[in-house]
Amino acid sequence: MKKLLCTVTLAALLCTAASAASGSYNVSATLRPDIAVQIDGVERTFYHVNGNEIHPISYNDTTYLPLRAIGELMDKNVNWDATTNTATLSGNRVTPDATGTPDANAKTMAVTFTAEPNYTIVIDGTVRTFRDASGNTTSPMVYNGSIYLPLRAIGEIMGKNVSWNEQTQTVFLTNPSSTGGDVTDFDTSNPTTPGQTTGSVTLEQAKQTALNHAGKTSSEVTFVKGKQDWDDGRKVYEIEFIVKSGSGYTEYDYEIDASTGKIISYDYDAEGYTPSNPSTSTTITEAQAKQIALARVPGATTSNIYEFKLDWDDGRREYEGKIIYQYKEYEFAIDASTGAIIEWDVESIYD
Numbered sequence: 001m002k003k004l005l006c007t008v009t010l011a012a013l014l015c016t017a018a019s020a021a022s023g024s025y026n027v028s029a030t031l032r033p034d035i036a037v038q039i040d041g042v043e044r045t046f047y048h049v050n051g052n053e054i055h056p057i058s059y060n061d062t063t064y065l066p067l068r069a070i071g072e073l074m075d076k077n078v079n080w081d082a083t084t085n086t087a088t089l090s091g092n093r094v095t096p097d098a099t100g101t102p103d104a105n106a107k108t109m110a111v112t113f114t115a116e117p118n119y120t121i122v123i124d125g126t127v128r129t130f131r132d133a134s135g136n137t138t139s140p141m142v143y144n145g146s147i148y149l150p151l152r153a154i155g156e157i158m159g160k161n162v163s164w165n166e167q168t169q170t171v172f173l174t175n176p177s178s179t180g181g182d183v184t185d186f187d188t189s190n191p192t193t194p195g196q197t198t199g200s201v202t203l204e205q206a207k208q209t210a211l212n213h214a215g216k217t218s219s220e221v222t223f224v225k226g227k228q229d230w231d232d233g234r235k236v237y238e239i240e241f242i243v244k245s246g247s248g249y250t251e252y253d254y255e256i257d258a259s260t261g262k263i264i265s266y267d268y269d270a271e272g273y274t275p276s277n278p279s280t281s282t283t284i285t286e287a288q289a290k291q292i293a294l295a296r297v298p299g300a301t302t303s304n305i306y307e308f309k310l311d312w313d314d315g316r317r318e319y320e321g322k323i324i325y326q327y328k329e330y331e332f333a334i335d336a337s338t339g340a341i342i343e344w345d346v347e348s349i350y351d
Contacts, residue, residue, distance in 0.1 A: 161173070
């Protein structure tokens with residue numbers, strides 16, 4: 001089961017804004033640990049940054065999820081501006097997943113939801129409004145310091161079909177070509193032997209996962225590899241595509257778990273890359289190069305950088321290094337004359 005995790009809390013950020021916002025009001029809602037959320041055939045579990053499991057909340061027959069969890073679901077960065085009461089989801093996330101402990105004692109219970117009609121939600125530069133299961137406009141909701149949004153509306157923004165199975169108490173988000181109720185889950189705790197059918201993620205879904213992460217569309221790339229293979233006892237998809245850039249191109253490589261759809265590792269290399277201002281001298285300092293790399297790994301600091309050096313490769317000067325942060329290893333190469341990242345490789349240390 002893939003775990004979708006909330007990496008940063010809004011509690012501290014919302015604390016000052018909540019009292020200042022006008023028009024907020026409380027309603028009665030229900031914490032629903034019995035509701036399952038299945039996205040493209042994979043059941044998701046949600047966690048707070050402190051490791052506690054987070055459960056869906058039901059209000060007016062609509063299932064709500066925390067904004068941070070939705071940010072990871074959409075592969076977006078989440079930011080909060082307390083001066084304008086605006087939450088923004090944008091860009092492509094590079095923050096690694098947190099870990100958590102399942103809440104074995106969770107139970108259905110009444111909770112207080114706070115409606116915040118003056119909160120604004122911006123997704124990729126567009127202000128969004130949300131509707132519940134009945135089609136009525138609904139405000140962002142707040143519970144325990146976190147903003148919650150209706151899962152149905154988010155699914156529609158993502159271009160997915162949203163359905164509900166009353167018998168199993170499951171919300172399904174699926175691609176338009178598939179049906180949530182027909183998706184089969186597989187137990188990956190005891191992997192089958194090579195040659196047997198396993199996994200609930202199709203090759204096309206794996207390709208789309210890679211494209212979404214890279215911020216590309218199928219029309220912008222040329223796929224050169226897409227196959228299923230075995231790695232460390234589990235089935236994976238190996239996805240490779242190229243994107244033309246000027247006279248050269250960038251090659252993207254992904255390894256995706258065939259059972260969960262999780263990105264195990266990825267990298268990209270600028271093939272045939274030529275600096276815009278070739279020079280034997282460096283114009284980017286060591287400190288600047290480190291900051292360029294750290295900007296791709298929010299939360300990491302210079303203390304997380306290892307094996308950093310200035311070297312020559314293919315007739316150009318480049319900074320090479322490694323960042324180890326939150327169970328992931330990031331290897332990079334940065335053009336020393338332009339500051340362009342020409343190699344970037346990410347791998348989970350514990351996978």
